[in-house]
Amino acid sequence: MPIDPVTGITIPEPGIQTGPQYATDVSEALEILAHLRHTGEANQDGYQIPAAGLDIDDDVSMQSNNLIDLRSTRYDDQALILNGVGDLDCVYFKDGDLWINNGDGYAVQVTSGQLVNATVPSVYVPVATSGNLTINSGDSTIFVECDSSGGAIIVTLPLAAEVPEGRFYFIKDVAGSSETNNISVTPNGTDTIDGSALYQIGDNFAAVAVVSDGIGNWMLLEYNRKVYGSGETIQLTDGAALTSDAASPVTLQGSLETDDIECNGNIHVDGTAILDTTLDVGQDLTVGQDMTVTGSTQVGVDLSVGGDAVITGVVAADSFQFSAGISSVVRVSRDGGISDATNWSMNGSWLWENNVLGTNMAINMTIPNGVRVTSVSVSIQPDPHPDPGALPTNMPSIAFKKYNNSTGATTAIASQTDTSANITAYNLRHSITISGLTEVVDAATYVYWMVLTAESAGTAITGTQLLSWSVTYDRLSNSKVGED
Numbered sequence: 001m002p003i004d005p006v007t008g009i010t011i012p013e014p015g016i017q018t019g020p021q022y023a024t025d026v027s028e029a030l031e032i033l034a035h036l037r038h039t040g041e042a043n044q045d046g047y048q049i050p051a052a053g054l055d056i057d058d059d060v061s062m063q064s065n066n067l068i069d070l071r072s073t074r075y076d077d078q079a080l081i082l083n084g085v086g087d088l089d090c091v092y093f094k095d096g097d098l099w100i101n102n103g104d105g106y107a108v109q110v111t112s113g114q115l116v117n118a119t120v121p122s123v124y125v126p127v128a129t130s131g132n133l134t135i136n137s138g139d140s141t142i143f144v145e146c147d148s149s150g151g152a153i154i155v156t157l158p159l160a161a162e163v164p165e166g167r168f169y170f171i172k173d174v175a176g177s178s179e180t181n182n183i184s185v186t187p188n189g190t191d192t193i194d195g196s197a198l199y200q201i202g203d204n205f206a207a208v209a210v211v212s213d214g215i216g217n218w219m220l221l222e223y224n225r226k227v228y229g230s231g232e233t234i235q236l237t238d239g240a241a242l243t244s245d246a247a248s249p250v251t252l253q254g255s256l257e258t259d260d261i262e263c264n265g266n267i268h269v270d271g272t273a274i275l276d277t278t279l280d281v282g283q284d285l286t287v288g289q290d291m292t293v294t295g296s297t298q299v300g301v302d303l304s305v306g307g308d309a310v311i312t313g314v315v316a317a318d319s320f321q322f323s324a325g326i327s328s329v330v331r332v333s334r335d336g337g338i339s340d341a342t343n344w345s346m347n348g349s350w351l352w353e354n355n356v357l358g359t360n361m362a363i364n365m366t367i368p369n370g371v372r373v374t375s376v377s378v379s380i381q382p383d384p385h386p387d388p389g390a391l392p393t394n395m396p397s398i399a400f401k402k403y404n405n406s407t408g409a410t411t412a413i414a415s416q417t418d419t420s421a422n423i424t425a426y427n428l429r430h431s432i433t434i435s436g437l438t439e440v441v442d443a444a445t446y447v448y449w450m451v452l453t454a455e456s457a458g459t460a461i462t463g464t465q466l467l468s469w470s471v472t473y474d475r476l477s478n479s480k481v482g483e484d
Contacts, residue, residue, distance in 0.1 A: 001013065001025070005041065005044070005048055006041040006044065006046060006047060007032060007033070007036060007044055007045070008032065009028075009029045009032050009033070010025055010028065010029065010046035011025075012025035012026050012029065015114070015325065019048055022076065022267075025028040025413050029366070037143040038254040044250055053104060055231045069356065073094045074095075075091075075092055075155070077093050077094065077096060078092055078093065078094045078095075079094070079095075079096060079342070080094070080098065081107045082094075082099075082101060082107070083101075083105065083107070083180055087101050087105070088101060088102075088103055088104075088105055089102065089103050091403070093174075093357040094109075096109070096113075097109055097111045097113070097117070098110040098111045104125065106125060107289045110448045115321065125142050125143065125271070126143045126144075126145055127138070127139075127143065127144050127145065128145040128174075128223050129144065129145070129146055129147070129152075129153065129155075130146075130147040130149075130150055130153070130192075131149070131153060132153060132154045132155075132156070133146075133153070133154075133155050133156070133157040134155075135155065135156065135157055135158055135169060136158060137158040137159065137163050138160040138472050139158075139169075139279075142169050142170070142171045143169075143172070144169065144170065144171045144172065145172055145174045145176040146171060146172060146173055146175070146183045146201075147174055147177070148173065148175060148177045148178055148180075148182070148183050149175045149177040149181070150181075151181050151363075152183070152184065153180050153181070153182075153183045153184070154185065154186055155171050155184070155185050155186070156186050156187075156188060157169065157185065157186065157187045157188055157191065157193075157210060157218060157253055158188055158217055159191060159216075160187070160188075160191050160213060160214060160215060160216050160217060161214065161215055161216060163212050163214070164214060164216055165212060165213055165214030165215075166211060166212065167211070167212040167214075168209055168210065168211040168212070168215075169209065169210055170184065170207060170208075170209050171185055171201065171202060171207065171208050171209075171210070172205075172206075173203075173205050173206050173207065173208035174205075176204040177204065177206055178201045178202055178203060178205075178206060179202060181199065181205050182200045182202050183200065183201040184198060184199070184200050185198070185199045185201070185210065186198055186199075187217075190216065191216050191217065191218065192216070192217050192218070192219045193217070193220055194217070194218070194219060194220045195217070199220060206212055208220060208221065209220055209221040215302070221424055234469045237350075239273070242394070261275055324393060324468045334418060355373065361416070362376070362448055363450040363452065363466070363469050365448045365449050365450060365469075365471060366438075367441045367443070367448055367471055367473065368441065368443075368473070369441055369442070369443035369444065370441060371440070371441050371473035371474065372437075372438060372439065372440050372441075372442075372473055372474050373400075373437045373438075373439045373441060373448075373471060373472070373473045373474060374434070374435070374436070374437050374438070374474055375433055375434060375435045375436070375437055375471070375472045376400050376434050376469070376471045376472075377387070377431050377433040377434070377469065377470050377471075377472075378428070378430065378431065378432050378435070378450065378466060378467075378468070378469045378470075379429060379431050379432065379467040379468045379469070379470075380396060380418075380429070380432065380452070380465060380466055380467060381429045381465040381467055382426060382427065382429070382455060382465070383465075384427050385423050385426065385427055386423075387423050387424055387427060388423060388424075389423045390423065391423055391426055392426075392456060393456060394455060394456040394469060395416045395417050395419075395420070395455060396417070396432060396436065396452065396453060396454060397416060397417040397418065397452075397453045398415065398416055398432050398451065398452050398453070399410075399415040399448050399450065399451045399453075400413045400414050400415070400434055400439075400448075400450055401413060401414055401435070401446065401448070401449055401450070401451060402439075402446040402448050402449075403446060403447045403448075403449070404444065404445060405445060405447065406445065413437070413439050414437060415434065416432055416433065416434040417432075418432050418455075429467060432452075441473070450467055451470060
């Protein structure tokens, strides 16, 4: 029987072979044809298919195998960046330059003309996380978006020696929760971050960048202000100063202790403020607890202290408000020709070392709800006047007022002017009293206070020192005195 030299198939001959043998030869021939690899007639494996015989119009899978023994590969130049769903993890040419698309579909230009493209990419690879994250050394340029609203987050860096020098990562608080739940950036192994074993992002919406030195340290680029929690202390020593511009208020939840402070904006301290020299604030200063200043205090707008204020130098501000009042503790000196405040406000009794030269002094009063106020009084000590001499043109006076928390309206309940008969009596410590009151206290609706207006001679305001205040009410049959 004839044998085909290209395939090695025994060629069945109809009419010569018997039926059963013919059928067997046909079956064997079909089996050989089904397994031909077309490696060439010398192998009796079928003819090799020339390139002209191939017409490929779909993707060809290599079944996870390699293309080997290639002299080169050639590509059709693309007019646009490939960005289809089937273009992940691919290599191509665009405008004559080599590009790759990574697994996330981000296009990376490899060459630019005759050079390797070293341009910083316009898009950083973002990685969002709400839990702990370890960055791998293969993550070349990465932007970590941290959402710590559900709890604290730890971001672990790769070994600095396992990445090229200059490799950098950005870590950002995108949820504004890092004040409550810190974001910790930790180096790997014995690596450090600017010499430290840990860096914490503790300011809402803050961000940091870390840059590898290629050896064992990450250099820190900080994009936030440090937030000190309750109970912590900021301490600046050796003449260091804490300085802020008008657009950046200083907010402290702990304590402040420093030699000198200057801020063109606002300063808010929830804890205690201790300053050894001077305090200069361009706008508002608010201290939630005690404040001690051994030098001068200059506040551009409002000064508010919730605790005890011990100020031994000069004080200047547009308005003052002190919530505590302990005469043996609080001292405010008024030395030199400092411009005077328009309004002073405090709770309790106060003792001033020198003259309080404000136009008005507001005295916040806490009175039990439901009682009927029958009188209010202040004890004052004017600046001594020549004796004999004339009484001031405008005598000191007090007014008893209330403020409606709902409507914002202020109501003057009653007022009284100093009734000293002569300058001898006036120069002594004495009281100004409003009697005959019938005001029933509604503490849920109103805030009550007194206003002490200083004496003046024409338009010139002179000194009137407030020593104490008191309010008398019935129903409880006792007197609440505002001094400790």
